[in-house]
Amino acid sequence: MAQSGSTTVPPRQGRYYVPQPMPWPIMGSFSLFCLMLGGVFVMNGVAGGWVGMALGLMVLLYMMFRWFGDVIRESEGGKYGGWEDLSFRWGMSWFIFSEVMFFAGFFGALFWLRVMSVPDLASLQSNTYLWPGFTSHWPSAGPGFEGKFSPMGAWGIPALNTALLLSSGVTVTIAHWAMKEGKRAVLNWFLFFTILLGVIFLGFQAYEYAHAYSDLNLKLSTGAYGSTFFMLTGFHGFHVTCGAIMLLVIWLRCLAGHFKPEHHFAFEGVAWYWHFVDVVWLGLFIFVYWL
Amino acid sequence: MSAVIDNHGHAHGHDGHHDHHGGYGGLMRWITTTNHKDIGTLYLWFSFLMFMVGGVLALAIRLELFEPGIQFFNPDLFNQFTTMHGLIMVFGAIMPAFVGFANWQIPMMIGAPDMAFARLNNWSFWLLPFAAALLVLSFFMPGGAPGVGWTLYAPLTVQMGIGMDLTIFAVHLLGMSSILGSINIITTILNMRAPGMTLMRMPMFCWTWLITAYLLVAAMPVLAGAVTMSLTDRHFGTSFFNAAGGGDPVLYQHIFWFFGHPEVYIIALPAFGVVSQVIPAFSRKPLFGYASMVYATSAIAILSFIVWAHHMYTVGMPVQGQLFFMYATTLIAVPTGVKVFNWVATMWKGSLSFETPMLFAMGFLFLFTLGGFTGLVCALVPIDIQIHDTYYVVAHFHYVMVAGALFAAFAGIYFWLPKWTGRMYDEALGKWHFWLTMIFFNMIFFVQHFLGLAGMPRRIPDYPLMFETWNKISSIGAFGFGLSQLLFLYVVLKAIRRGAKAPERPWEGADSLEWTHLPTPAPYHSFETAPVLK
Numbered sequence: 001m002a003q004s005g006s007t008t009v010p011p012r013q014g015r016y017y018v019p020q021p022m023p024w025p026i027m028g029s030f031s032l033f034c035l036m037l038g039g040v041f042v043m044n045g046v047a048g049g050w051v052g053m054a055l056g057l058m059v060l061l062y063m064m065f066r067w068f069g070d071v072i073r074e075s076e077g078g079k080y081g082g083w084e085d086l087s088f089r090w091g092m093s094w095f096i097f098s099e100v101m102f103f104a105g106f107f108g109a110l111f112w113l114r115v116m117s118v119p120d121l122a123s124l125q126s127n128t129y130l131w132p133g134f135t136s137h138w139p140s141a142g143p144g145f146e147g148k149f150s151p152m153g154a155w156g157i158p159a160l161n162t163a164l165l166l167s168s169g170v171t172v173t174i175a176h177w178a179m180k181e182g183k184r185a186v187l188n189w190f191l192f193f194t195i196l197l198g199v200i201f202l203g204f205q206a207y208e209y210a211h212a213y214s215d216l217n218l219k220l221s222t223g224a225y226g227s228t229f230f231m232l233t234g235f236h237g238f239h240v241t242c243g244a245i246m247l248l249v250i251w252l253r254c255l256a257g258h259f260k261p262e263h264h265f266a267f268e269g270v271a272w273y274w275h276f277v278d279v280v281w282l283g284l285f286i287f288v289y290w291l
Numbered sequence: 292m293s294a295v296i297d298n299h300g301h302a303h304g305h306d307g308h309h310d311h312h313g314g315y316g317g318l319m320r321w322i323t324t325t326n327h328k329d330i331g332t333l334y335l336w337f338s339f340l341m342f343m344v345g346g347v348l349a350l351a352i353r354l355e356l357f358e359p360g361i362q363f364f365n366p367d368l369f370n371q372f373t374t375m376h377g378l379i380m381v382f383g384a385i386m387p388a389f390v391g392f393a394n395w396q397i398p399m400m401i402g403a404p405d406m407a408f409a410r411l412n413n414w415s416f417w418l419l420p421f422a423a424a425l426l427v428l429s430f431f432m433p434g435g436a437p438g439v440g441w442t443l444y445a446p447l448t449v450q451m452g453i454g455m456d457l458t459i460f461a462v463h464l465l466g467m468s469s470i471l472g473s474i475n476i477i478t479t480i481l482n483m484r485a486p487g488m489t490l491m492r493m494p495m496f497c498w499t500w501l502i503t504a505y506l507l508v509a510a511m512p513v514l515a516g517a518v519t520m521s522l523t524d525r526h527f528g529t530s531f532f533n534a535a536g537g538g539d540p541v542l543y544q545h546i547f548w549f550f551g552h553p554e555v556y557i558i559a560l561p562a563f564g565v566v567s568q569v570i571p572a573f574s575r576k577p578l579f580g581y582a583s584m585v586y587a588t589s590a591i592a593i594l595s596f597i598v599w600a601h602h603m604y605t606v607g608m609p610v611q612g613q614l615f616f617m618y619a620t621t622l623i624a625v626p627t628g629v630k631v632f633n634w635v636a637t638m639w640k641g642s643l644s645f646e647t648p649m650l651f652a653m654g655f656l657f658l659f660t661l662g663g664f665t666g667l668v669c670a671l672v673p674i675d676i677q678i679h680d681t682y683y684v685v686a687h688f689h690y691v692m693v694a695g696a697l698f699a700a701f702a703g704i705y706f707w708l709p710k711w712t713g714r715m716y717d718e719a720l721g722k723w724h725f726w727l728t729m730i731f732f733n734m735i736f737f738v739q740h741f742l743g744l745a746g747m748p749r750r751i752p753d754y755p756l757m758f759e760t761w762n763k764i765s766s767i768g769a770f771g772f773g774l775s776q777l778l779f780l781y782v783v784l785k786a787i788r789r790g791a792k793a794p795e796r797p798w799e800g801a802d803s804l805e806w807t808h809l810p811t812p813a814p815y816h817s818f819e820t821a822p823v824l825k
Contacts, residue, residue: 015819016483018405021315021323025414029464033421036460037428043526044453067410083482087407090478098470098508105516105546109531117539130534144535221528224537231523 017079024067031059068249075266076258085265092269096276099239103280106232110287113224114138141223150216151225154289157204162285164204165240168197169278172247172271182261184254191251194274198244205237232288239277246270322417325409326815327394328711333416334391335704339780341383341423346773348376353735353769355752356762369752370438375426377441378458381558382465383423385692388700389561390415390472393500395711397476399805399813400494402485402822407478415472422464429454429461440750442551445532445543448521455525459518466511473504473511480504485804487824491585494803495578498585499564502592506553506560509596514550517543541606548599556595558692560588562659562699563630566652569702570634572801573649574641580633587626587633594623604672605679613672620670624663631660646798647721651702654729655695662690665740680750683743689736701728701779708783709797710805713812714790720782727775734768 038052074080080088120126121143122136131143139151152158171193178186209230212218220230250270253259259267315323324330351372355364364372394412398405406412429436434452437443443462448455480501484493520531521543530536532543571578578584600608600616634656643649665687669675678684701724709715738761747758754762795811805813808822 016404018409018816019325021320021325021413022410023319023323025410026322026417028414029417029421032418032464032467033424036425036464037457040453040456040460043456046453087478087482090481091408091411091474094474094477094508095470098474098512101509102512102516105513105549106520108513108546108549109516109520109542112539112542112545113531113537117534117542118537120539121534121537140537142530142533142535142537144533145537219528220523221530221536223530223535227520227523227529227531227536227538231520231529 017074017081017084019070019074022067022070024063024070027059027063028067031056031063034059072253072258072266075263080263080265085263088265088269092272096272099276100280103232103235103283106228106235107283107287110228110232113228118142118224139225141225145223147217149218149222149226152208152212152216152218152229152289154285157208158285158289161201161204162281164197164201165278165281168194168201169275171197172274176267176271179254179259179264179267180261184257188251188254191247191254195244195247195251198240198247198274202237202240202244205233205240229288232284236277236280236284239280243270243274243277246273323413325405325413327398327406327409327412327817328813328815330406330412330416331391331394331396332711334387334394334419337416337419337423338384338386338388338391341379341387342776344427345376345379345384346776348372348379350769350773352376353766356754357766358763359754359756359759361753364752366752367438368435370440370750371430371436373750374438374440375430375436378426378461379423380692381441381554382462383419383426385558385696385700386469387419389500389503389558389565389696390469390476392496392561392565392700392703392707393472393476395707396805397479397497397500398483399809399817400497400803401480401483401488402804402808402818402824403479403483404817404819406475407483408475411471412475415468415475418464418468418471422461422468425457425461425464429457432457442544442547443518443521444547445521445524445540448543449524449532456522459522462518463515466515469507469511473507476500476504477508485818485821485824488804491582492824494564495567495581495584496561496564496803499560499567499588502588503557503560506557506592506595510550510553510557513546517546517550520546541603544603544606545600548602549596551602552599553592553595555688555691556591558696560591562655562696563588565699565703565706566634566655568801568803569648569652569706570637570656572706572798573644573646573652574638575643575800576637576641577802578633579636579639580629583629584633587629590626591623594619594626598623601670601675604675617670617672621667624667627663631656631663642800646705646718647716647725648702648706648798650722650725651698651705654725655698655702658690658694658698658729658732662687662695665690678743680748681743682739682747682749685749686736686739686743689739693736694732698728701725704783706798706801707805708786709793710809710811710813712787712790713793714786715793715797716782716786716790720778720785724775724778724782727778728772731768731772731775735765735772736768738764738768 034052034056036056038049038054038056041047041049041052043049118138118140119136121131122134126143127134134143141149171190175187175190175194178184178190212229218229219226222229247270250267253266321329321333324333351364352369355362355369394406397403426436432452432454435454437448437451437455437458439447439451439455443458480493480497484490490498520529523529524532524538530538532538532540534540567578567584598616598620600612601620604613604616645653665683669678669684669687705716705721742758742761742765745758747754793811796806797811798806804822805817809817
């Protein structure tokens with residue numbers, strides 16, 4: 001049965017923290033259900049959809065607040081040792097892998113449209129029977145698109161954004177180094193810089209979207225190019241937003257004196273996530289903006 | 292406080308309280324539980340409920356197909372039934388059933404106290420009923436449930452009503468549940484094994500689930516992406532699948548089957564795992580070729596990502612593409628053949644006995660191999676172009692899904708029920724259940740091979756007179772099959788309520804940790820202290 005509290009047992013022979021029952025998961029499911037049902041109603045013009053979405057969002061935020069609060073309390077209360085820590089590392093790695101595959105699906109769509117679909121619509125058969133006069137080119141909004149649009153250039157804001165995100169990768173690494181050295185002031189400042197860089201990135205993204213809609217006639221409905229451009233950069237922007245919120249929580253925790261030089265996986269997990277959105281951005285910059 | 296499964300906290304003085312169920316009682320116990328056994332039970336009952344719902348839909352389909360002509364359901368409703376039957380059976384019945392097995396078995400088999408993320412485990416389950424609610428709700432929306440087939444192909448999805456949106460979000464929830472559950476299973480297997488339980492000593496069931504979980508984490512997000520594109524094409528003006536905007540409906544098929552083919556192995560591999568536990572136990576011999584089994588499973592996992600377009604030979608693919616996917620697909624027969632060979636070799640010169648789990652495992656072996664062979668037939672481009680979208684394909688994948696996955700699930704239930712409940716099932720009734728299931732299954736699906744070869748298309752509520760005889764046989768078989776599953780429910784309930792007390796080791800050939808290191812029935816918390824392995 002339960003072992004004595006010796007600290008010399010190797011991690012696997014120690015005791016693993018199995019938490020108590022809690023109502024947060026079902027609350028999370030319920031909130032997603034409300035959000036989704038509400039969303040469906042909104043999209044189809046059924047009355048009451050916004051109410052469902054608002055309710056779902058509130059319950060979701062409450063649930064996250066409480067669930068994360070419990071976990072933070074447990075962590076600061078010393079419930080998580082090396083064994084649990086390793087679980088978190090595996091869990092976060094595989095979660096990021098699943099995110100990579102999500103983006104892979106959208107990159108796959110981009111490549112298919114560029115390499116297969118648009119050229120095929122300009123093939124001899126297509127020109128003869130379906131879309132006379134359509135020629136293959138990229139960026140393209142497809143043969144049925146009326147009017148003109150301008151693609152988003154790579155070397156203005158997007159290049160600047162690349163520099164911003166890459167720098168934020170550096171600042172978060174400096175913050176991590178400071179955490180390990182116990183230099184809390186450096187940690188707090190560089191974490192703050194990281195968040196700031198992320199927020200500036202998002203500001204530029206928002207500006208770029210506004211510019212695309214008002215000046216370039218580049219919209220979500222601008223055929224293959226508009227679809228892939230906005231969906232890829234949009235999902236990336238959403239992930240940056242989540243990452244920035246995660247960093248913010250970690251920053252507040254740092255200010256509150258949480259974490260130890262040898263015990264701070266929450267920080268590391270968020271840093272991993274931040275590097276992940278960084279790498280996705282590099283893919284976007286090369287394949288969506290540049291090439 | 293007792294049950295605080297909080298193993299750091301209760302080191303002193305709480306040892307007497309281990310069988311409490313946590314801080315809540317009644318229904319709240321099940322809603323809030325973080326116990327892998329409770330959650331496994333929830334998964335299994337949920338899956339059985341969905342099996343009944345999907346089964347009723349299947350019976351509706353077979354009822355309509357009993358005779359030529361349109362008798363009961365208009366074609367649109369018929370399409371909704373085929374779609375929902377597929378979605379519910381795949382995502383609601385088969386997948387949760389095996390996650391239920393994983394929950395019950397993996398911690399016990401590797402000597403762990405529980406799953407690595409016990410609360411996440413609860414969430415993985417409790418996403419499912421809400422997803423099922425969205426699916427079922429879609430029937431009651433204007434326009435009804437989507438009638439596009441379970442594959443949700445564009446451009447049909449773009450033309451469907453509000454039910455389609457509900458289905459898309461249901462798929463998102465189901466995917467979330469699978470991803471969270473899989474991350475949990477991978478982490479549990481990699482990090483929670485007892486000292487001495489090396490990867491290559493793990494029971495085969497754990498190996499197949501490790502690889503299944505990897506497939507799920509890799510494939511499910513891609514499906515989420517595909518249905519998200521359908522959603523934005525429907526409501527936000529994107530052109531992923533719209534040729535006028537430079538998009539391509541074939542793109543949907545590629546993305547879907549990039550998920551869809553690994554999905555086949557997501558369903559099949561845990562079934563292989565169960566059978567790899569059952570056959571050695573009733574052969575009283577260790578599994579033949581354990582290492583080759585591990586490598587074969589890994590090979591299947593890798594190959595499963597490069598064969599997807601064999602579902603799309605007739606879509607207008609260049610012949611080079613057809614050749615690549617044909618060769619890659621036939622290559623899968625090699626590791627699968629290794630597995631079938633190993634199961635047969637395990638039985639070779641074994642001291643065999645034929646209790647219900649073994650009967651189902653052998654039924655699996657026989658019929659799944661048949662399904663594998665028809666799979667090879669379908670993999671060959673020249674033949675597939677003839678039988679694409681016919682009942683031959685329906686027969687093929689039901690041999691894999693029902694006789695493969697479902698039979699293995701039955702084998703697993705009968706095998707582990709004594710360990711889980713401490714009570715034996717009625718062996719005679721179990722055998723009845725097996726033989727009825729076996730006979731009616733073949734009555735439904737064997738004849739569908741003939742229908743397909745003769746050219747009867749799938750997903751059509753009407754057919755020419757010449758197909759009548761086989762369809763009648765198939766429909767009668769379907770109703771027999773459905774009724775036989777009520778017998779299964781009765782056998783399980785009878786075992787739980789008044790089954791004879793199970794001996795400590797009901798199957799003397801079974802040698803994984805749950806049999807050798809835990810009492811029967813298994814206690815609420817499995818290994819609070821890691822077992823000592825030789």
